[in-house]
Amino acid sequence: MNKLFKKRGQVTIFVIIAIVLVVAVGGYFLVKDTFSSSGLPVAFEPVYNSFLSCLEKESELGIKILESQGGYIEPPEFEAGSEYMPFSSRLHFAGASIPYWYYVSGNNIQKEQVPSKSSMEKQLAEFINQRISNCDFEKYYGEGYVISFSKAEADVSIKDGSVQVSLKMPLVIEKAEEKSIINRHKISVKSNLGSLYNDAKRIYDYLQSTLFLENFGVDILRNYAPVDGVEMTCAPKVWNAQEVFQKLQSAIQANTLALKVQDGAYKLKSSEEKYFVMDIGVKNEVYFLNSPNWSYGFEVIPIQRGAMIAKPVGNQPGMGAIGFCYVPYHFVYSMKYPVLVQIMSGINRKQGNEIFQFPFAVVVQGNKPREPLDVEASVDYSLPEICEQANTEINVNVMDNSLRALDAEVSFECFGRICDIGKVNSAEPFYGLFPQCVNGKILVKAEGYKPASKIVSTVNEDVVDIFLEKEYEKEVKVNLGDQESIFDAIVTFESEDDSQTIIYPEQKKVKLSQGQYEIQVSIYRNTSIKLAESVTTECIEIPKTGIGALFGMTKKKCFEVKIPSQIISNAIAGGGVQKYYILESELQNSNVIEINAKSLPLPKSLEDLQKNYDLYEARGLDINFV
Numbered sequence: 001m002n003k004l005f006k007k008r009g010q011v012t013i014f015v016i017i018a019i020v021l022v023v024a025v026g027g028y029f030l031v032k033d034t035f036s037s038s039g040l041p042v043a044f045e046p047v048y049n050s051f052l053s054c055l056e057k058e059s060e061l062g063i064k065i066l067e068s069q070g071g072y073i074e075p076p077e078f079e080a081g082s083e084y085m086p087f088s089s090r091l092h093f094a095g096a097s098i099p100y101w102y103y104v105s106g107n108n109i110q111k112e113q114v115p116s117k118s119s120m121e122k123q124l125a126e127f128i129n130q131r132i133s134n135c136d137f138e139k140y141y142g143e144g145y146v147i148s149f150s151k152a153e154a155d156v157s158i159k160d161g162s163v164q165v166s167l168k169m170p171l172v173i174e175k176a177e178e179k180s181i182i183n184r185h186k187i188s189v190k191s192n193l194g195s196l197y198n199d200a201k202r203i204y205d206y207l208q209s210t211l212f213l214e215n216f217g218v219d220i221l222r223n224y225a226p227v228d229g230v231e232m233t234c235a236p237k238v239w240n241a242q243e244v245f246q247k248l249q250s251a252i253q254a255n256t257l258a259l260k261v262q263d264g265a266y267k268l269k270s271s272e273e274k275y276f277v278m279d280i281g282v283k284n285e286v287y288f289l290n291s292p293n294w295s296y297g298f299e300v301i302p303i304q305r306g307a308m309i310a311k312p313v314g315n316q317p318g319m320g321a322i323g324f325c326y327v328p329y330h331f332v333y334s335m336k337y338p339v340l341v342q343i344m345s346g347i348n349r350k351q352g353n354e355i356f357q358f359p360f361a362v363v364v365q366g367n368k369p370r371e372p373l374d375v376e377a378s379v380d381y382s383l384p385e386i387c388e389q390a391n392t393e394i395n396v397n398v399m400d401n402s403l404r405a406l407d408a409e410v411s412f413e414c415f416g417r418i419c420d421i422g423k424v425n426s427a428e429p430f431y432g433l434f435p436q437c438v439n440g441k442i443l444v445k446a447e448g449y450k451p452a453s454k455i456v457s458t459v460n461e462d463v464v465d466i467f468l469e470k471e472y473e474k475e476v477k478v479n480l481g482d483q484e485s486i487f488d489a490i491v492t493f494e495s496e497d498d499s500q501t502i503i504y505p506e507q508k509k510v511k512l513s514q515g516q517y518e519i520q521v522s523i524y525r526n527t528s529i530k531l532a533e534s535v536t537t538e539c540i541e542i543p544k545t546g547i548g549a550l551f552g553m554t555k556k557k558c559f560e561v562k563i564p565s566q567i568i569s570n571a572i573a574g575g576g577v578q579k580y581y582i583l584e585s586e587l588q589n590s591n592v593i594e595i596n597a598k599s600l601p602l603p604k605s606l607e608d609l610q611k612n613y614d615l616y617e618a619r620g621l622d623i624n625f626v
Contacts, residue, residue, distance in 0.1 A: 040173075040180055040182070041178050041180060043175065043178070044173045044175070044178070044180050046140075047137070047140050047145055047147065047173050048171075048173065048182065050135075050137070050139075050140070051135060051137075051171060051185070052185065052187055054132070054135035054136070055128070055132060055135075055165065055167060055185060055187055056187050056189055058127070058128055058131045058132060058134075059124070059128060059163065059165050059187065059189045060189055060191075061127075061131075061503070061506060062123075062124045062127040062128060062131075063124065063163060063189065063191050063193050065127075065503065066120055066123065066124060066193065067193060067196065067354055067355060067356045067357070068096045068098070068355070068357065069096055069097065069098050069099065069501075070098045070099050070100075070101060070113075070115070070356075070357060070358035070359070071114075071115035071119075071120050071197060071200075071356075071358070072099050072115060072123065073123040073124065073126075073127050074123060075089075075090060075097060075099045075499075076089065076099055076113055077089075078090060078497065078498055078499050079105060079106070080106060080496055080497055081105075081106050081295060082106030082107070084106065084108065084297075085104045085105065085106050085107075085108060085297065085336060086295035086296060086297040086336055087100060087103040087104060087105075087106075087295060087336065087338065087361050088103075088295070088499075089103060089105075089111070089113065090359075090499060091294065091338050091340065091359035092492060092494065092499075092520065093291075093294075093340060093357075093359075094490070094522050094572065094613070094616075095489070095490030095491070095492055095501070095520050095521065095522030095575065096490055096492075096501065096522075097492055097494070097499050097501045098340075098357060098358065098359055099113045099358075099359075100113060100338070100358075100359045100360065100361055101113055101114045101204055101358045101359065101360060102114075102204070102207075102208065102360050102361055102373070103359075103361040104336070104361055104363055104370075110370075110373050112373070114201070114204060117158055117194070117197060120158060120193075120197070121156040121157065121158055122156075124154075124156045124158075124163070125154040125155060125156045126154075128152070128154040128156070128165065128167065129151075129152045129153065129154050132152050132154075132167070132169070133149070133152070143175075144175055144176070145173060145174065145175050146172075146173075146174040146175065147171070147172070147173055147174075148171075148172045149169055149170060149171045149172065150169065150170050151169065152167060152168070152169040153167070153168040153169065154166070154167045154168075155167075155168070158193055158194040158197070159194050160192070160194045160195040160198070161190065161191075161192060161194070161195065162188050162189060162190055162191060162194075163188070163189045163191045163193055163194075164186070164187075164188055164189075165186065165187050165188075165189065166184065166185070166186050167184070167185040167186070168183065168184055169183070169185065170182075170183050171183075171185070191354065192284070192345035192354050193354070193356070195283055195284065195345065196284060196343045196345055196354060196355075196356035197356060198283075199282040199283060199284050199286070199343045199356075200341065200343050200356050200358055202280055202281070202282055203261065203278075203280055203282065203286065203341055203343070204341075204358070204360070206278060206280050207360060208372070208373055209372075211369045211370070211372060212278055213339055213360065213362045214362055214363065214364055214369030214370055215369055216255070216259070217252070217335060217337075217362050217364045217369070218364055218367065218368065218369060220248065220251050220252055220255055221248065221333055221335060221364060221367065222367075223251070224247050224248055224251040225244050225247065225248055225331075225333065226239055226244070226308065226310075226329060226331055227330070227331055227333070227367060228329070228330050228331075229328070229329055230326055230327065230328045230329075231326065231327045231329075232326050232327075237309070237310040237327045237329060238307055238308070238309050238310075239307070239308040240306065240307065240308075241300055241303055241306050241307065241308050242306060244300070244308065245296075245298040248298065248335065249292050249296060249298075249337075250292070252290055252335075252337055253290045253291065253292060255276075256288050256289065256290040256339055257287075257288065257289070257290070258276045259276055259277075259278070259288040260276055260277045260278070260286070261277070261278050261280050261282055261286040262277050262278065262279045262280065282343070284343050284344060284345050285343070285344040285345075286341065286342070286343050286344075287341075287342045287344065288339055288340070288341060288342075289339070289340040289342060290337065290338070290339055290340070293617050294337070294338050295336075295337075295338065296335075296336065296337050297334070297335065297336035297337070298333070298334070298335055299333065299334040300331050300332065300333050300334075301331070301332050302331070308329075308331055310327050310328065310329035311327070312326065312327045313326055313327070313328060332366050332367055333364065333366075333367055334364065334365050334366065335362070335363075335364040336361065336362070336363050336364075337361075337362050338359050338360065338361055338362070339359065339360050339362055340357055340358075340359050340360075341357065341358055341359070341360060342355050342356070342357045343355070343356045343357070386414055386415060386417050386419065386435045386437070387417060387419035387420075387435060388435075389435045389436070390419065390421075390433040390434055390435045391433060391435070391436070392433065392434045392435070392436050392458045392459065392460065392461060393431050393432070393433060393434075393461050394431070394432055394433075394434050394442075394456075394458060394461065394462050394463075394464055395429060395430065395431050395461075395462070395463040395464070396410055396421075396424060396430050396431075396432055396442065396444075396464050396466065397429075397430070397463070397464070397465045397466070398410075398424050398426075398430075398444055398446065398466050398468065399465065399466070399467055399468070400449065400467065400468055400469075400470060401467060401469070401470075401584075404426075405426035405427075406424070406426050406446045406449065406468060407423070407424060407425060407426050407446060407447075408423070408424040408444050408445060408446035408449075408468070409422075409423055409424075409444070409445045409446070410422055410423070410424055410430070410432055410442065410443070410444055411442075411443045412434050412435065412437075412440055412441070412442055412443065412458070413440060413441040413443060413453075414435060414437035414440040414441075414458075415437070418443070419434075419435060421433070421434060421442075424444075434458040435458065436458055436459050437457070437458050437459075438457045438459065439455055439456075439457060440455070440456060440457070440458055441453050441454070441455050441456075442454050442456055442464060442466065444466050444468065446468055448470060448471060449468035449469060449470055449471055449513075450468060450469045450470075450471050450498070450511075450513040451468075452466055452467070452468050452469070454466050469513035469514055469515065469584075470513060470514075470584070471511045471512065471513045472511065472512060472513070472587040472588070473509055473510070473511050474509070474510060474511075474512060474587065474590065474591070474592065474593050475508050475509060475591060475592045475593070476491055476502060476504065476508050476509070476510055476592070476593050476595065477508070477592050477593070477594045477595070478491065478504050478505075478521060478523070478595050478597065479594065479595070479596045479597065480523055480573070480574045480597055480598075480599050481574070481596075481597070481598055481599045487523050487524060487525045487573060487574075488503070488504065488505070488523070488524045488525075489503075489504040489505075489521055489522060489523045489524065489575070490502075490503060490504070490520075490521070490522045490524075491504050491510075491519070491520070491521050491595070492518075492519070492520040492521075493510060493512060493517050493518075493519055494517060494518045494519075494520070495515050495516060495517050495518075496515070496516065500512075510593070512582060512587060512593075513582075513584075513587070514582055514583060514584040514587065515581070515582060516579070516580075516581045516582075517579070517580055517581070517582055518577060518578070518579050518580075519577070519578045519579075519580055519595065519621060519623060520575070520576075520577050521574075521575040521576060521577075521595055521597050521621055522572055522575045522616065523572065523573050523574035523575045523597060523599075524572055524573060525573040525602070572600060572603075572612050572613065572616060573599055573600055573602060574597045574598055574599040574600050575597050575600075575616055575619065575621075576597055576598065576616060576618075576619030576620050576621045577616075577617060577619070577620070577621070578620050578621035578623060580623050586625040587625070589625070590625035590626055591626070592625075592626050593623065593624075593625060594623075594624040594625075594626050595621055595622070595623055595624075596621065596622035596623075596624070597619070597621055597622075598619055600612045600615055600616065
């Protein structure tokens, strides 16, 4: 009996197992068409894939802006240049407003604006947070879906070959009786931003430690301009300073293009080429650019009404015993000009080659390279000692152009430190305590108005009136001739103390106030132009070695400029530059700033591309407020 019960028990177990398997398999086939491998209902997958595609697109746009603007999406506060130092804090190139990584301010202070990788990650994360709510779900709303989401918190990690984006944001998808909530979203965007930035930082550190560009500039100066010398003649030697400056400008442009970086795309071929090559270990291609359209500063002494005159020795009364005449000359120059460093990746993202770029200010003073940047002597801006010594009472009145009092926030800048002073209430007088400072700067911000500043000395009590220009947010519309084709554009509004850039058509809003502006529009269209490898020959005069160098003797040195083949997927197709004084009445009585630009032919070679940039600089724009 026991054996019989055991056999029956075993059979019963096998039957139960079989039933469970049948139910499991049946259940799988029953729900496999309802839920995807990700856990989402199959009907919800297109919606979520659309969201991830939008997240990727916005991330790519942010990466593109970071690369084109030297690692910044929101550039540091704009600082204008001066007659003494022509550099502002940004270089404008093909419509982009790129913060200088190194420049000298208008009051002759060396400054750095090198972003860290963590700051780029934070900027990109904030960019995604602000733009992810713009994802377009209209198609799915029409199909009966209900889609909602709350505040986004992005986290970005920049790697050598990719950018990792993790987004914390509850996304709710509903339809009929089904509902799904996805809280975290992750994507990986293929990009060489990290590798390009690493190379850019390595190049920047090399330029600062060696002053390579400044020493290179000194060589250009001595080869293309009269600096020191003696000529055997009894007649004065005269040079036109403007012609000398123009020659220097052309020489700087040509010689800057000849610069190379070894271990990138370029390998040293002979010892003769070493003069133009920086030995830096980088992974990507590197180019150095200069343009005569950028800010330059040339000065020379002695000079008389635009002429550089060297007078002869030996023909003066009482010097006949010499028996010959000679003309010695010694001119002292100062040169200031920008160099744009471009690092190009050969690995394509969807839009083509990636280019990370940053500008660098080159300064030659008194025929010598500038003094190296003393990093150890840099001011620690986090120290609050000056702000703690606020004991001078200043009455600050903040008004608009109609003399109406405004609510505003007031701060004070002295020796590079910014102190928070307080908030102005338009209903009552404001008396703030300021630290004592000669030629400090009062900074004022008010909602709806353009920030303003005023240089004051706070040694004694005083009354300061500051007037703010009202800002108006306007929509921008760009037209390319009579063409209705799709294009991308970079639009910049630059005034004396401000610069704003939008990426059109993704961004269409700009805040402006009354004043003089230079409006720049660079229009790009998709192309698939393959530029073949090209080689050109450049020749310059360089100093001879040995005893010949003592007499300023030179020799001709020729070299090949090799430009590798590349694919241009976005080419400049139109645009121009226009100076325009915007009246407040135009801002008050309009909704849209309509900018009409002329088209340019799509380039088929590097020469065509250069011609387009030359045409772009000469083209104007038609500006209408409608």
